[in-house]
Structures are given as structure tokens and as C-alpha cells.
Amino acid sequence: MYAQQVTFKWDLVSNYTREIMNRLLIVFLALAFSNVFAHVEHHIPNLGAKATEFKDDGKEAHKRPNMSHKDSLIMQRKMHPELLLHKRDRTLRQGVRGGRASLEKCVDCHTSVDKDGEHIPVNAPEQFCSTCHQKVGTSVDCFSCHRTTPAEEM
Amino acid sequence: MNIRYQQIEGRGLGFYALIAGLGIFILAALGSVYFMEHHGHYVTGMSNRVVWGIPHVFALFLIVAASGALNVASIASVFQKKLYKPLSRLSGLVALALLAGGLMILVLDLGRPDRLIVAMTEYNFKSIFAWNIILYNGFFVIVAVYLWMMFERRLNKFTSKAGLAAFTWRLILTTGTGSIFGFLVARQAYDAVIMAPMFIIMSFAFGLAFFILILMASYKWSERPLGDVIVNRLGNLLGVFVAAVMYFVAVKHLGNMYLAENIGIENFILFGEHIYTPLFWIGQIVLGGLVPMALIYHPALRGNRSTLGLASLLVLIGGVIQLYVIIVGGQAYPMEMFPGKEILEGYGGIAAYSPSLAEIVLGIGGIAVALIAVTFLVKFLPFLPESLADEVADPHYKTK
Amino acid sequence: MKALNRRDFIKNTTAVTAGVATIASGISLTTFAAEPKESEPVTKEKRWGMLIDVNKLTESNIEDMVNACQEENGWGNEVHSRAEQKPNWIKKVKVKDKSTGKIDTLPMMCQHCEQPPCVDVCPTNASMKREDGIVLVDKHLCIGCRYCMMACPYDARSFVHEDLNNQKTHMPRGKGTVESCTLCVHRVDKGGVPACAEVVDSDAVIFGDLYDANSKINQTLKKIQSTQIRADLNLNTGVRYSGI
Numbered sequence: 001m002y003a004q005q006v007t008f009k010w011d012l013v014s015n016y017t018r019e020i021m022n023r024l025l026i027v028f029l030a031l032a033f034s035n036v037f038a039h040v041e042h043h044i045p046n047l048g049a050k051a052t053e054f055k056d057d058g059k060e061a062h063k064r065p066n067m068s069h070k071d072s073l074i075m076q077r078k079m080h081p082e083l084l085l086h087k088r089d090r091t092l093r094q095g096v097r098g099g100r101a102s103l104e105k106c107v108d109c110h111t112s113v114d115k116d117g118e119h120i121p122v123n124a125p126e127q128f129c130s131t132c133h134q135k136v137g138t139s140v141d142c143f144s145c146h147r148t149t150p151a152e153e154m
Numbered sequence: 155m156n157i158r159y160q161q162i163e164g165r166g167l168g169f170y171a172l173i174a175g176l177g178i179f180i181l182a183a184l185g186s187v188y189f190m191e192h193h194g195h196y197v198t199g200m201s202n203r204v205v206w207g208i209p210h211v212f213a214l215f216l217i218v219a220a221s222g223a224l225n226v227a228s229i230a231s232v233f234q235k236k237l238y239k240p241l242s243r244l245s246g247l248v249a250l251a252l253l254a255g256g257l258m259i260l261v262l263d264l265g266r267p268d269r270l271i272v273a274m275t276e277y278n279f280k281s282i283f284a285w286n287i288i289l290y291n292g293f294f295v296i297v298a299v300y301l302w303m304m305f306e307r308r309l310n311k312f313t314s315k316a317g318l319a320a321f322t323w324r325l326i327l328t329t330g331t332g333s334i335f336g337f338l339v340a341r342q343a344y345d346a347v348i349m350a351p352m353f354i355i356m357s358f359a360f361g362l363a364f365f366i367l368i369l370m371a372s373y374k375w376s377e378r379p380l381g382d383v384i385v386n387r388l389g390n391l392l393g394v395f396v397a398a399v400m401y402f403v404a405v406k407h408l409g410n411m412y413l414a415e416n417i418g419i420e421n422f423i424l425f426g427e428h429i430y431t432p433l434f435w436i437g438q439i440v441l442g443g444l445v446p447m448a449l450i451y452h453p454a455l456r457g458n459r460s461t462l463g464l465a466s467l468l469v470l471i472g473g474v475i476q477l478y479v480i481i482v483g484g485q486a487y488p489m490e491m492f493p494g495k496e497i498l499e500g501y502g503g504i505a506a507y508s509p510s511l512a513e514i515v516l517g518i519g520g521i522a523v524a525l526i527a528v529t530f531l532v533k534f535l536p537f538l539p540e541s542l543a544d545e546v547a548d549p550h551y552k553t554k
Numbered sequence: 555m556k557a558l559n560r561r562d563f564i565k566n567t568t569a570v571t572a573g574v575a576t577i578a579s580g581i582s583l584t585t586f587a588a589e590p591k592e593s594e595p596v597t598k599e600k601r602w603g604m605l606i607d608v609n610k611l612t613e614s615n616i617e618d619m620v621n622a623c624q625e626e627n628g629w630g631n632e633v634h635s636r637a638e639q640k641p642n643w644i645k646k647v648k649v650k651d652k653s654t655g656k657i658d659t660l661p662m663m664c665q666h667c668e669q670p671p672c673v674d675v676c677p678t679n680a681s682m683k684r685e686d687g688i689v690l691v692d693k694h695l696c697i698g699c700r701y702c703m704m705a706c707p708y709d710a711r712s713f714v715h716e717d718l719n720n721q722k723t724h725m726p727r728g729k730g731t732v733e734s735c736t737l738c739v740h741r742v743d744k745g746g747v748p749a750c751a752e753v754v755d756s757d758a759v760i761f762g763d764l765y766d767a768n769s770k771i772n773q774t775l776k777k778i779q780s781t782q783i784r785a786d787l788n789l790n791t792g793v794r795y796s797g798i
Contacts, residue, residue, distance in 0.1 A: 090595070092692055095684060097743045099592035104723050121719075145693050145728030147721045194634070194729045196715035201638035205700035205713060265698015265713065265730030273697050276678040283677035283701050339787055340671060340707035489707060491783065492649050500647030500662065501709055506638070 048110035048128045061109075080106075084142075103142060108150045121148035157240045157547075160540045162376040164533035169375075176526040183519020186512035187262045195265065198513050203505035204485045209263035211477045212517030215360065216256030216524060217290070217331055218353055219473070221324040222361020224249035224297065226388075228324075231317030236549040237387060240539040241369070242317075246301045247528060247537050248365055249324075250294065255524030257290060259516055282333050289327040296320050305535070328354045335480065342419040343484030348409070352402040356473065359395035363469040366392060368528060370463055372538060381544030382457055383551075389462045393450035396469055400443045403476075415490065422487045423479065428504060430483035433475050442472010482507055593743065601668075601687040601792065602737055603764040604751065605771050605780060608660045608797035610758035616646045616661045619750035619759070623663075626738060626749035628722040632715070641712035643735045644750060649798070658798045661750065664689055664710040664735035665783060666792030672702035672711065681732075687764075687792050688737045696731040703732060707784050710734050737792075764792065 047055060054061050060069040062076040076083075087101040110128040111119045123129045123143045133140050162169075190197055200207040226245035230238035261267050277284045300316040303309045332353030335344040366388050373380035407424065410416040423434055449455055449465035488502045496502075532538055545551050624630040629641040644663040650656070666689045672681040673689065680695035681702045691702075691711075703711045711734040714727060721727050724740040738748035746752075751761040762771035780796040782789075 094595035145726035
């Protein structure tokens with residue numbers, strides 16, 4: 001009889017624990033999700049030569065008016081495909097030149113230079129494009145046609 | 155008499171050997187696709203002058219044959235010929251399988267097959283190619299529905315309506331396929347409206363030849379009875395279709411010769427000193443036309459299944475050759491860029507094309523895909539009647 | 555954090571992207587200070603064209619034009635492609651009249667038709683004509699079906715048969731897509747003339763707006779006799795020839 005009661009109590013405890021664990025799991029998942037940003041933000045290992053210099057100088061790259069620098073960066077990070085796509089069709093089909101978005105400029109700032117001073121293709125492994133794209137498993141189609149390094153100096 | 159449909163058993167050594175054999179061809183095709191796409195098309199025989207090579211020959215051959223293979227079902231449900239009714243299910247299946255094989259080749263030979271999604275989402279409605287994409291997808295849906303009406307007893311009453319829709323659709327589809335070439339003003343070999351009806355007639359012949367071979371093989375290998383009435387009727391029909399193809403070919407070439415601007419291309423195909431002339435006369439006309447007709451109609455060979463099988467095979471080989479002459483030969487002949495002038499340098503001359511092994515393997519892989527699809531599906535669904543013996547299949551059968 | 559997988563990332567990203575998009579939609583994208591101003595879209599009011607006077611061009615002039623195009627657009631360095639697989643945006647063509655025996659040498663490239671067959675046949679709208687008459691391939695949409703090459707009466711298009719790198723920044727090119735003369739659209743949009751027209755005498759190859767009554771090309775075309783290649787096809791080409 002006594003033993004049975006104990007068992008019963010243990011059941012209660014374990015039920016309670018399970019519920020707590022479930023809640024903790026939800027909290028954990030929420031944290032995990034909200035941290036993706038922080039993760040991407042703090043762990044880009046390779047910004048590229050010019051971009052790193054820019055950052056080290058304390059300049060605010062991609063800063064948009066009416067938006068904090070951090071939000072501007074988030075926007076750039078999340079929406080770069082849309083921004084480029086928008087510009088791509090306007091340039092190619094309507095002949096709109098100049099303006100802000102330009103793949104050429106992306107490549108210009110975000111390529112690294114190797115020991116010999118040669119530019120490394122921006123889409124090579126461990127380079128700027130690949131770091132994130134590899135992680136999320138999406139391929140970059142830009143560079144099957146577009147140049148992967150800044151234009152050679154004339 | 156009621157027709158009973160039954161899956162084939164598909165457990166014997168022969169079945170697995172067939173699957174394995176076809177599988178090897180398919181794997182080889184996938185390997186060559188990887189090879190071609192990895193390196194680029196420079197490893198193929200294709201060039202800027204001959205932009206469509208052997209893969210397109212096989213692809214269009216299968217697509218054309220696919221719409222023709224549906225004819226047997228159409229004869230039953232549109233023209234109410236009872237004899238063909240038990241064959242309808244297989245006819246629909248062969249049509250779908252051949253189309254799948256052809257489209258596989260077509261897609262895998264693209265420069266950017268990874269962008270197939272673009273082809274499915276961006277349509278230029280002026281493009282005959284874009285219509286064809288819609289027509290092919292529609293064919294799959296319509297024939298699938300048609301098959302469903304045949305399989306589901308409660309829906310049998312709609313079979314003839316679905317059959318009519320499928321028949322109409324397939325005529326439009328082959329018109330579309332023929333028009334890929336028919337509307338190319340730039341090239342002397344193609345710019346002719348007769349291409350569309352000629353492709354339709356070609357589809358009748360190629361599709362039926364495929365159907366006869368698959369029917370005879372499956373009944374032989376599954377040891378089911380197949381009566382002479384059906385086989386002979388199909389054989390006769392094939393003979394008529396082959397004759398019709400030859401008629402269209404004759405009209406096309408004779409008609410062309412009447413126009414001064416086309417004499418060049420006609421001389422090129424009919425009397426040239428290069429591979430396309432013997433391919434035309436010996437391959438297409440003799441092997442693919444005259445010999446099969448002799449095999450079908452010669453009194454001594456009547457009812458002989460081996461010769462009918464051989465005739466069907468020759469029709470298919472002749473068909474591939476015919477498409478080779480049309481597609482590759484038509485491109486090899488230089489465009490008339492400067493009428494009245496001879497081009498000395500920079501363009502002109504007969505374009506060279508020698509197909510690479512990878513291209514040929516891809517083409518054959520498409521046929522293997524079609525055949526493996528048929529083989530699997532007759533095992534898993536009741537496509538084939540248990541018996542097609544004369545007393546079962548022939549509505550006019552009289553006991554002697 | 556290592557456990558972060560693709561699905562989580564995409565799920566999360568989608569939500570945030572939607573969020574950012576909502577924020578961003580309130581902001582005009584063109585309000586950035588110190589950004590170079592975008593040019594206006596091209597219009598139908600212009601139609602770019604070229605008049606090539608065959609009599610004023612020597613064979614070496616034409617070779618110069620070909621070289622200038624290669625240099626400008628970065629084609630012709632393919633290593634694997636066979637001769638007939640190499641790109642040919644512009645080429646030297648020599649023709650002989652069958653009756654008189656007169657020989658003409660001329661540069662041939664995309665003729666920038668008003669009714670381009672390549673645009674009609676392209677299933678995905680990759681072959682396209684800009685409002686100002688320049689015919690281009692949108693390589694973002696090109697699936698490499700080569701139907702445009704079948705349709706072109708001028709043999710103007712090439713298929714890229716191999717992997718490329720070190721393309722020109724202004725001229726993306728890539729394996730598995732079709733390409734052709736762009737009339738040096740990147741120069742024209744900045745007020746320049748095509749590279750081939752630049753290297754030869756300005757009277758031999760005149761580039762300009764066919765519609766503009768004050769342009770040199772328009773005025774010359776009014777004075778002298780000129781032809782379109784395959785004029786019988788009624789494609790109304792932008793590239794015209796005189797002297798053949």
C-alpha cells in the first residue's frame with residue numbers, strides 16, 4: 001500500500017517535470033530561433049578585403065536613412081536577392097544604369113586577396129558568398145555568368 | 155464477352171533481367187548527362203551550326219511516337235471499334251511512357267537543365283516551344299484521366315468523352331511538334347506548313363510500331379494468349395500508316411522542287427554526296443518504308459509474327475533516321491543568307507556533325523526509360539487483358 | 555548553435571524577411587544620399603542602328619572590328635571548344651555574286667531586327683528586344699534550348715560550350731546559355747558607340763539613332779542606297795549595309 005502511494009507520487013512528479021521540460025523546450029527553441037541573426041551577424045568569418053577595411057574604419061556600410069545601421073545590415077543580409085533581382089531586370093530589360101544596387105559593387109568590396117595579392121573568387125569555398133549559402137544549402141547562380149573578382153585595373 | 159484485365163506476374167528471371175538491362179541503359183544515360191553537363195557541350199558533336207543533335211532526334215522521335223501510340227485507344231473509344239477496346243489501357247500507358255522518355259532527353263540536353271523551373275514559369279506565348287511545354291503537360295493530365303475512366307468501372311461511361319478529348323489533344327500536340335520546324339523561316343529545310351501534318355502521320359506509324367512490339371513481347375513473355383485477329387489487324391494498319399508517311403514525304407519533296415529557292419536543299423538531301431543522301435534513300439525510304447511494307451503485305455509472310463516484329467522494328471529505325479535527316483540534315487545545309495551570291499568565307503558549306511557516344515547513350519536512355527516504365531506499370535496495375543485470344547477479343551468470332 | 559539546420563534558418567529568415575519587407579516598403583529605395591542617380595528606362599522614341607559601308611572597309615578593317623569586339627566583350631579565349639563551337643559575335647564574311655563575280659567582304663553580326671525571329675521562338679522570354687531596338691539574351695532566363703539559334707537567319711548567335719571565368723564585369727557570359735552581339739549596350743547606355751564602330755573610320759561604320767532626323771545615320775540613309783540582309787524576310791533590321 002505504502003509502496004503504491006510512493007509510486008503514485010513519483011508519477012505526479014514526473015508528469016510535472018515533463019510539463020516543465022516542454023515549456024523549457026519552447027523557450028529554448030524560441031531562443032535558438034531568435035539567435036540565428038546574432039549567429040549570422042557575429043560569425044561571418046570572411047567579409048572580404050575592402051569590406052573588412054571599411055568596417056575596421058568604423059564606417060557604416062549599407063546604412064539606410066531612417067534605419068539604424070544594424071537594421072540596415074539585417075535588411076541587406078535578408079533582402080539582397082530581392083534587391084539584386086529588382087535591379088537586374090531594370091538594367092537588362094530597360095537599360096537603367098547607375099544607382100545603388102549592383103553586383104559589381106558587391107564583388108568589389110567582398111572579395112579577399114590571397115598571399116600573392118591575387119583576388120580570390122567571391123563564391124569560392126569559405127569566401128563571402130559561400131559561408132552563408134553553404135550553411136543554408138542554397139546555391140548561388142550569379143557566378144555561372146558574372147565575374148567573381150573585381151575588374152582588373154586598367 | 156467480358157475482358158478480364160490482370161497484372162503480369164513479374165517474378166521470373168526474365169522480368170528482372172529485363173529491368174536490369176534497361177536499368178543499365180538508364181544509368182549509362184545519366185552518367186553521360188553528368189559528363190556533358192559537367193564539361194559543357196564541347197564534349198558533344200554539336201556546334202553553333204548544328205545546335206540540335208542526336209538527343210533531339212531521339213527526343214522528338216519518342217514524343218512523336220507517344221502521341222501515335224495513343225491511336226489504338228482512340229480507335230476504340232472515338233471510332234467505336236470494339237476489337238481495339240481491350241488494347242486501350244496499354245495504348246494509353248505506352249503513350250505516357252514514350253512521352254516521358256522523350257521529354258527526359260529533351261530536358262537533359264538543355265544548356266541549363268537546372269533551370270527547368272524557369273521553363274515552367276516563364277512563358278512566351280508566341281513561342282511554339284512554349285506551347286509545346288503546355289501541350290506535353292496537358293497530354294500527361296488528359297491521358298491520365300482517360301486511363302482512370304477506363305480503369306474505374308463506375309466512370310467507364312465517360313471513356314469515350316475522355317477519349318475524344320485525348321484524341322483532339324494529341325492531334326494538336328503533334329501539330330505543335332511539327333510546327334517547331336514548320337515555322338522556321340530562316341532555314342530552307344524547314345519552312346513548310348506540311349511539316350505539321352507530316353509529323354502527325356509519322357506519329358501514327360512510329361507509335362503503332364512501338365505498340366505492336368510491346369504488345370507482342372508482353373504477351374509472349376507473360377505467356378498469355380494473343381490471337382491472330384488483333385495482330386493481323388494491327389499489322390495491316392501499320393502498313394497503311396507507313397504508306398501514308400511515304401506519300402507525305404514524296405509530296406513534301408516534290409512540292410519543294412517546284413520552288414526555285416528550295417532546289418538547293420532538295421538537291422542536298424536527295425542527290426548529295428554526303429551521309430544524308432544514303433540515310434534518306436537507304437535508311438528512311440528502303441529500310442523504314444519499302445521493306446516493312448513488303449514484310450507486312452507479302453502474301454507468303456501474312457500472319458507471320460516474326461516478320462511483323464521485324465517490320466515494326468524497321469519502321470522505328472527508319473523513323474529515327476528520318477528525324478535525323480530532317481533535324482541534323484536540315485541544319486547541316488547552310489542557310490541562304492545572300493540569295494544570288496556564293497559565300498566564299500565566314501559562313502556556308504555543309505556543317506560537320508559527328509555524334510559523340512554520350513549523346514547517343516542519352517538518346518537510347520530515353521527509350522529505356524519509356525520501356526522500363528511500361529514494364530513496371532504492367533506489373534503493378536492491370537493494363538493487360540488476361541487473354542487476347544480470338545474467341546475473347548474478336549467481336550465477330552464464330553465457333554467453327 | 556551548430557544544430558541550426560537549413561529548415562530552421564529558412565523558416566526564420568522568411569518570417570524576418572517579411573518583417574523587414576514591411577518596414578522597408580515604407581521607405582523609398584531611392585532616397586539614399588550620395589548614390590549615383592539611376593538613368594531613365596530606354597524608350598521607343600529611339601531606335602539604335604548601324605550603317606556599314608562595305609566599300610569603305612578593307613579586310614583588315616573588318617578584322618580590327620572583330621578583334622575590338624573580342625577585346626571589349628571577352629569572347630574568343632575558349633580553350634576546349636572546337637572552331638565551330640567557339641563564339642562568333644561578329645565575323646568576316648566574303649561573298650561573290652554568282653553572275654558578275656563581284657566580291658564583297660563585310661562584317662556580320664546580330665542584325666537587331668525589329669521583328670526578331672529569335673525573340674518569337676524563345677520559350678522563356680530570355681531572347682528579348684529592348685524598347686530602343688537592341689536585341690539581347692537575358693541569360694538569367696536562358697535555359698539553353700538553342701531554338702533561337704535555329705530561328706536566326708543570320709547565324710548570329712553562339713552557344714557557350716564550356717565553363718568560363720574572368721568574364722568582363724560589364725558582359726556576363728556563362729556555360730549553357732546563348733549569346734550574341736549586344737550592340738555594346740553597356741557603352742550605348744552611357745552615350746558611347748559600339749567597340750566595332752569605334753575602331754574604324756566614322757564614315758565606314760555609322761552608329762546612331764535611326765529615328766532621329768538629325769543623326770548622321772538617318773541623314774546618310776536618306777541619301778545613299780542601302781540594303782538589309784535577307785530583306786525578303788521583312789524583319790526590318792537595325793544593321794544596314796551599303797555597297798553590296
